[in-house]
Amino acid sequence: MKKIAFIGAGSMAESIISGIVQANVLENDDIIVTNKSNKERVERLEEKYLITSMQDKADVVRDADVVVLATKPYDLEAAVNSIKEHIKQDQLLVSVIAGISTDYIASLTGQDIPVIRAMPNTSASIGYSATAISAGAFAKEAHIVTAKELFDTIGTTIIVEEEDMHIVTGISGSGPAYIYYLVEAMEKAAIDSGLDQEIAKALITQTVRGAGEMLKQSGDSAEVLREKITSPAGTTQAGIEALKENDFDRIVRSCVESARDRSIELGKKNG
Numbered sequence: 456m457k458k459i460a461f462i463g464a465g466s467m468a469e470s471i472i473s474g475i476v477q478a479n480v481l482e483n484d485d486i487i488v489t490n491k492s493n494k495e496r497v498e499r500l501e502e503k504y505l506i507t508s509m510q511d512k513a514d515v516v517r518d519a520d521v522v523v524l525a526t527k528p529y530d531l532e533a534a535v536n537s538i539k540e541h542i543k544q545d546q547l548l549v550s551v552i553a554g555i556s557t558d559y560i561a562s563l564t565g566q567d568i569p570v571i572r573a574m575p576n577t578s579a580s581i582g583y584s585a586t587a588i589s590a591g592a593f594a595k596e597a598h599i600v601t602a603k604e605l606f607d608t609i610g611t612t613i614i615v616e617e618e619d620m621h622i623v624t625g626i627s628g629s630g631p632a633y634i635y636y637l638v639e640a641m642e643k644a645a646i647d648s649g650l651d652q653e654i655a656k657a658l659i660t661q662t663v664r665g666a667g668e669m670l671k672q673s674g675d676s677a678e679v680l681r682e683k684i685t686s687p688a689g690t691t692q693a694g695i696e697a698l699k700e701n702d703f704d705r706i707v708r709s710c711v712e713s714a715r716d717r718s719i720e721l722g723k724k725n726g
């Protein structure tokens with residue numbers, strides 16, 4: 456891949472752009488970005504990442520090997536309408552849009568065009584995305600390889616069946632937000648117990664970071680790692696029992712399933 460165009464210049468597009476720029480895998484001016492109308496926003500991205508911003512959609516997609524669709528689901532149809540005269544079947548469409556199927560995207564283009572559906576997360580901006588990808592009907596092995604290479608530069612990439620994309624969205628697409636929400640709650644509890652906010656933030660941040668690395672590096676399951684911390688009648692046991700009494704498992708299940716179901720709904724509403 457030599458040139459990549461982003462249709463949509465919001466949080467997700469910026470996270471991916473930031474990750475690609477840091478990985479230094481493309482010439483910066485071969486990363487092109489456009490949005491609906493907010494010229495200042497794309498110009499800010501252009502200045503920050505030394506990439507190219509354009510508003511003329513024909514220019515945006517003309518020589519792109521990969522065109523990334525990064526609009527909200529309800530803006531997708533208008534976005535594809537604005538580029539469909541200019542895209543060709545030898546280009547690859549990569550959609551990061553929650554809920555929307557590859558079949559629907561191909562049908563909007565009116566072409567048998569290869570589409571890869573991807574679900575990255577905002578940790579892409581520092582090279583830590585957990586991305587899942589799945590291939591549409593017209594995508595060949597080479598397209599999967601191209602998409603995997605792209606997302607491997609901004610984290611890890613796993614290939615899944617398209618039907619699993621809804622649950623993937625519920626765990627890893629939205630997942631960072633759940634962790635941040637947990638951190639917010641822990642910070643509030645620490646401050647209410649009299650701890651300085653900056654100290655609480657520093658301790659919790661390193662705790663989350665360390666737990667993530669332990670999950671990755673130790674070879675132990677989450678359950679085993681938890682048990683190693685939980686001394687009989689100790690502090691952790693007291694904390695975990697409070698979580699159990701408040702039905703933590705049910706709350707998390709409901710969180711993940713609600714996100715999954717919203718992804719399904721978004722697909723039905725916008726496809």
Ligand SMILES: NC(=O)C1=CN([C@@H]2O[C@H](COP(=O)(O)OP(=O)(O)OC[C@H]3O[C@@H](n4cnc5c(N)ncnc54)[C@H](O)[C@@H]3O)[C@@H](O)[C@H]2O)C=CC1
Pocket residue numbers: 462463464465466467468489490491492493525526527528530533534535537551552553574575576577628629
């Ligand atoms: N924010 C996140 O953590 C993640 C978001 N996603 C998906 O990424 C997509 C974008 O999400 P965000 O970046 O958060 O949204 P956002 O609202 O920050 O950005 C959307 C962008 O699309 C542009 N846009 C709208 N209509 C357009 C058109 N007709 N032509 C060109 N550009 C157009 C807007 O101007 C804006 O720049 C969503 O579909 C979401 O499901 C996927 C994974 C994670």
Ligand SMILES: O=C(O)[C@@H]1CCC=N1
Pocket residue numbers: 553624628629
């Ligand atoms: O909230 C959303 O719809 C998007 C999809 C995954 C993360 N953010």
